Amino acid sequence: MDREALERHPGGGRFSVDHSTAPIVVAIHRPQSEVGRSLILQAHVDVVPPGPSTMWTHPPFEPVVEGDWLYGRGGADMKAGHAANLFALDALRRVGFQPAATVYMQSVVEEESTGNGALMTHLRGYSADAVLIPEPEDEKLVRANVGVIWFQVEVRGIPVHVREMGSGANAIDAAYRVVGELRQLEARWNERKAGLEHFENEEHPINLNVGRIEGGDWASSVPGWCRLECRISIYPGRSADDAAREIANCVSDFARRDPFLANNPPIVTFNGFHAEGYVLPPGSEAETVLGRAHQEATGEALRTFMTAGYLDTRVYALYDRIPALCYGPYSENIHGFDERVSLSSLERITVTMALFIAEWCGLEPVVRSNGTEADT
Template sequence: MKELTELLSEVERRENELYQLLSDLISYPTVSPPARNTTEAQDYVSDYLRKIGFSIEQWELYPGDSIVAGTKLGRDEDNAGSLILNGHLDVAAIEENEQWDFDPFTCAVTEEKIYGRGTADMKGGMAGILFALKLLYEWGIEPLGTVYVQSAAGEEVGEAGTKSCCENGYHADLALVADTSNCMIQGQGGVITGWIILQSPETFHDASRRSMIHAGGGVHGASTIEKMMKIISGLQELEKHWAITKSSPGFPPGSNTINPAVIEGGRHPAFIADRCGLWVTVHYYPEENYNDIVHEIEEHLSHVVQADPWLREHPPAFQWGGNSMIEEKGEIFPSFSVDRHHTGVEMLAHAHELVNQTPVQFSMSPTVTDGGWLAEAGIPTILYGPGTLEQAHAVNESIDRIQLLQFTKTMVAFLYRWFLNSEKKG
């Protein structure tokens, strides 16, 4: 306990070093979109991890965007638990008309806050993890079980760099995602986007409209934009039904929503719209799976279609999910819950209370992170990181300076105990 107390004091003594590390990460303008700009920042993380005893695997997710997976083998890896520490280096885009008080890619440290794009989402969390690992290394504290550090790209636009880590065989007994959670231990609901597409086999001139809509016109055609209105109405009915019939602990009622986010239709004012696409964003609960949600939506809309003579003959096509909002206009973020009785979760809760002198709060994030992919791969997962959602993506994005310091100390306390006491799960 004395050694840990001294380590926590070391964090305070060297806090300026922590802020410099965060400043270094912020200095890389890894905005997404446009993305394809993280490799230089990932090289920095790779070098940092190598210096503290990690071996590195690095690969391209897309040209210009790479993933870093650092591995430190444990002293007793056959018997001790393994751990993944996960985060992403891409940050929210900056629009031309945004008025920042500070250069968004130069950290401005004040008495209360640290300003810069990515401080809250989530380079602050990455800096805290990296600095905690460095201190433990310098003090000669090595893990019993294998520790992995995953520095992903693409999270901001649904490009699942963390999913690619799972596909490359990285697995552990516990994963901690240091994304924005205001230092609460959180799970999350899931999100899937999809396109609902109506296509007419014929294209009619605008002059034909009278023959489509008036008695005796004789033209069995339709505007796909107008027919999409029926689809939207059907989605609203299902959304209301979900709000009445479904709930999940930690979520306000009606959090499972179907948002008609984007509509694209028609070709020219002189023609009847022969194609219409609706882009929807669906939020669902941790107890559910996105495949089941897709089935529910399609089944419900099949009844809407059967009630309309034209839609019966020209039913919608569906395109669900995707690996990139940029490349495919689609994304998936699986859901997950936190097992409060998992040994690692209890260790983290104890570390938080030790540092902050108050019990940690458990809750559900109203947004989504890459943690869902780790849980989807069968890894018990925790979302726990500094920063608030109000600051994530905001103009003059910032993180509370003391919270970042306390988070880093919590990581030191958690990793100290995990390194020395982790147990392998069957």
């Protein structure tokens, strides 16, 4: 992770102490002769925390198969897709073929907090004619995707013994007031959906999540500090810088009107995602090829939809300007308890991917190490 380069980039996630230093792994397939279109197959290996394990039916990090479902944190989001990247190529190889174009297999981290893993591969210069990321998207193709911003709000108070509460100031109470103001910001951003294709028919396209709250030290002391960790989304076409400015202004304008916060202004820090959304323009050749492959694998037409969570595809759509396809298996409860992925769906989308690779990249016979072509 080249922190300087990432933070200089308009889509670079802001570093926090939790930022991963794990390596990003890129494997490259080079064909005998480069006749087809090149491709990036990408997946992320990081997962979100499991939450209290008592709320899981099975321990979150012990994968269990029951009927068609594989359970476990990260099973759907997105070890399944990561496996599909490998097995789609393996399926072609088993019938004696390999892609007739360069294929980059990218395994990244930081998808769940900054998007810096994907961005780092872009900054290192990896590019191709298209990218496919098999996130768990219920066998649909993502047409539009929001951007995501993470920020932290630190609120101070005046800590006193609770018997003199009137002379102190409660930082947790003050944080509640800030959250109230942020909810109004969220409501205003949702109203802006009017006239926005892919968003105006969604009931609540912009979600603010207060994901973590910490504060105070003792039940009988008025708390002198409180910290909120927040996440909000933005519509495609809006810059992350612009949205971040509006968030910071919203908090500081509110603080000026609040008798206590006016003299103790909260501190807003951007500490993760600083990502813009994207729209996949319809009609690309890559989408047509994926649609054909999906039709063959599933017997159904490929559907598209808007998704209101962060996706690494934005890096390729916005900065590489290549067709960025996000398409993967059926899942349930990702980021929740009892996360699970449908194994029959995983097989179907792997078939789609193998057929997509075959047509997009073209095929050539696998040459064995003894120089003979594999039996097809």
